[in-house]
Each structure stands twice: as structure tokens, then as C-alpha cells.
Amino acid sequence: MISLNIQKRLVAAEGNLDLKLDLQIRAQDFVTLFGKSGAGKTTTLRILAGLADPDAGLIRVGEETWFDSREGINLPPQKRRIGFVFQDYALFPNMTVRKNLEYALENRTERGIVEELLEIVGLKNLANRKPGTLSGGQQQRVALARALVRRPKILLLDEPLSALDLEMRLKLQDELLNIHKQFKITTILVSHHFGEIFKLSNRVIVIERGKIARSGPPSEVFIGKKLSGKFKFEGEILEMEKSEVVYILTISIGNNLVKVIATEAEAQQLKIGDRVIVASKAFNPVLIPLKN
């Protein structure tokens, strides 16, 4: 059980933000911190890891007190058994993949775990390469494996998959799930991706402007409140054609070109190059599964 009750004033270019959180995380949970950038998610991870100090508060993990501003307790990161996967992976460029993992060992006799982890994340063949020669996905795996060497109690993941393409992302999500099951490790993830959150976490905590806005299982948090019978996309008008009584607008939405019908009244307010929202209410779209 992690219980965290902290406050910290964050100074940012857009103005100060008071981070004030009170949350409990059960052991072996997979929790996602969700929110806009600048809401305080990464800072929360850093505070848990001991890389940033809260102004006041209490952090307890199991029976241990990691931080207590009243008692003057503040365990350094070295003494908090956490694994941290940084957004930029923070691999040591001067060491091979294997050496990156071995660096985390407390004593050299435990080398078995390094080989085991290399096996789990499928990096055996690349163990003697330097991180600079690896792809993003491979580097991400090294960072994940390295964070697990010390058998941490808590695994902290700061948007670990954000720099990867979709395919790699899906693959690594599966690996994260496996690792979470296998190591029974409490995991806290910072993520913006609904798919990822639904697939991985059993609880999501929505942070808005430094405060917890909602929390609960992802389906409750997101679908319960956000579901609406509406499709809404933003696009740009590329072409307008008059056809009989209506206008046909060609609109670019994302990577797609869409043709939409507009009435004459609507069309008169629009011109080519305008940005518009294309919304549709209460309709019944067709869902076709995508084959990989």
C-alpha cells in the first residue's frame, strides 16, 4: 500500500501551480496518472522516487516512511526501492546493454537476474551493443529491464511508450503487462493514451491543475462521464462545390479527405481554408475491425 499526501508549489512559465495530492495505491495495482501536460503527473512520479522534494506531506510505502515533513524524514532515491523508467530512457551511453543492467546490481554475485531480464525483454542478442546503436523500442526495453534489476517494490513509468510507433507500442504494452504479472510489482504509469490506459491499468487517476479530479477504473472514469453520442473532428475546408440544391465540401480531417454536404445557408458562412468542426449526433456508424 502506498499512501501519499503531499503538496508542492510548482513554478512554471505559465504561472505557479499548487500540486496537492492525497492518494492511496494498493500493492500490485497498475495505476495510470492521466492529465494534461503541466498538470503535475511527472512531478508526482519524481516525488515518489525522491528526485523532487514536496514542500510538505507524508509518503508511506508499506511499513516504511519515505517522506515526512514533520519528522524531517526524507529517504534519498538510493534507499527507496523503486524502478524508474525515464521518458528519454536515460541509458548510460558508455556502457553496453548488459553493463547498463549490471550497473544496478548491489553485488556481482546476483548476475543471474541480469541474464533472466535480458531473456524476458528479448535482448540477449543485443547485450553487447551500446545503447546508441539500438532502436527506440529496444532502448525502451533496456530501460525497463534495468529498472527491474534491483527488484523494486514500485515501478514508475514516465510516458515510456510515447516516442514509439503504434506497432512497437502495442508490443511493449504486452510486455509491461507480463512483467507486471510476473514480478507482482506495483506500477504507476504516466500516459495520455486511452488505449494504453484501458489495456494496462486497473485504476486511473485524473490530475487537473495539480489536484485529483477523478479516479477509479478506466471504464468508469472515462466512459461513465465522457461518453456522448457524438463524433467530433476538426478539419480544414479544401474545396466547395455547388451541386443542385446543396453544397459538397471537401474537408481534410487528420490524414483523410472527407466529403460533407452543407446547406446553402451553412455554405455562405464558410470559405475555402476555414477550419471547421465536423460533428455528427446520434447516428449509427459501421465498425470494421482492422487486420494487423
Added chain:
Amino acid sequence: MPDFSWQPLWLTFKLAILTTGALLLVGAPLAYGLAHWESRFKYFVQTLVSMPLVLPPTVLGFYLLLLFNPANMVGRFLDSTFDLRLVFTFEGLVVASVIYSLPFMVNPIQAGFQSLPASLAEASYTLGKSRLQTFWKVLLPNLKPSLLTGTVMSFAHTVGEFGVILMIGGSIPGETKVASIAIYEEVEALNYQTANAYALVLFSITFTILLTVYLVNRRYLKAF
């Protein structure tokens, strides 16, 4: 050729090697401190370190001469406690050169430390490693290009030293008469041929060292 001797040249390179070695020991921790220290006092130290870049060497040499003079407090203390005299001695030249070349070692290494992502050290801490272990095993090894630049610049700068040495060392053969001083004296005595010989040797050796280092460095950087 009248009066040509390898001694001043040997002295120059001995001085440069010792100075560079001492600077590596002093410069790397100092650069680390300056890169991570957050205090107004930092800029005071930073300014002091960089002073030799703008100060005429004679000014620095003059102050050091006053400071190390056995008739003054610091000089007397060194003399009575360590039996160390720093004016008109080779040891004095090493100390003066370390101070004079400090920015050439500290500035590149400090820039190197500042360019390393903070997450490298942080990752090391979360893996249970102390600051010292992190410094030796993670930070320093990733600063090889900066360390190399600092080493080469300090070495070259010390070889080219003149004003500071003249002030604090004078020109005692075998003790403080380095090549740059010898050249000056030969020119003054109108022994152009000897001066030419010293100059040419100095030029060729330093050129070769710098060229080798840059070639090695280029290959090293490419490996990344």
C-alpha cells in the same frame, strides 16, 4: 649553434605534463561543482576561475609573486610548514601554471557536465548508486570529448606560457628557464639562430601533439 640546449624544452614539457595532470585532478571536481551548484556565490568562483582568460599574465604573475614571497604571510606559512618555496622554483611554476590554465580545463568540462541530461545521474541514483559512484562511472566516462579538449587546451596553454613564468620564476637554467623564456633571451642577445632552433622544435612538437589529438578525437566522436 651557440648555447642551444634541450634543457629548456624538456623543462617546458615537464611543466606542461605536471600542470595538465594536476589540472585534471582539480578541474573535473571543480567543474562538476560549478555545473551543479546553485548559489550566487557560484558566479564569484566562476569569475575567479575565468580571470586568467582576460588578465594580462604579468598581473597574475605579479600577484602570485607577492603572495608566495617568503616575506609575506602565505609564503612564510608554506616555507615554515611544508618547507616549500614557490618563488623562483619549478614547484612555483607548476602552481602558477595550474592557476593560469584553470579556465582552459574547467570551462570545457563544466560545459560537458551541463550538456549531459539530468536524467543520467537521476537514473543512477534510482539504481541505488551514490553521487561519487555516479560521478566516476556514469558522468565522467561520458565526458571523454570534453576531458580531452580540456587536457589539450591546458597542455598547449602551459607550453605557450611566458609572462607568468617570467614574473614568478625568472630564468634560472634547469629550474625555471623554459623554452619560451629561452627564446626571448636568445633574441635579446641577438642569437637568432638559437632562438630559431628553440622555436622550431616547440612549433613542431606542439603541432604534432594537437594534430594527433584532433585526429584521434575525430575518430572517437565518430564511434558514437
